[in-house]
Amino acid sequence: MHVTVRYFAGHRDITGQSSEDFELPEAATIEYLWARMIERYPGLAAYTGRVLYAVNEEFGSLSTALHNGDQVAFIPPVSG
Secondary structure: OEEEEEOOHHHHHHHOOOEEEEEOOOOOEHHHHHHHHHHHOHHHHHHOOOOEEEEOOEEEOOOOEOOOOOEEEEEOOOOO
16 A cells, blocks of 8 residues: 655654655554654654654554555654
């Protein structure tokens, strides 16, 4: 399946882009995708446990199932 990940703030700085497409197996979850992202961008590991997850603009959890065409956002903590 194909999903698009949108990057914000520190995640955009680490990846060098605002969005990216991923090909995932049919049974993938947000947790699976996050693990693949850390493999590609090890700097994201520092955010583990401090990220909000959204699929198609609705908050989810690590166990949220992904579907073909989903847009996923990993929202880093905001300070201020």
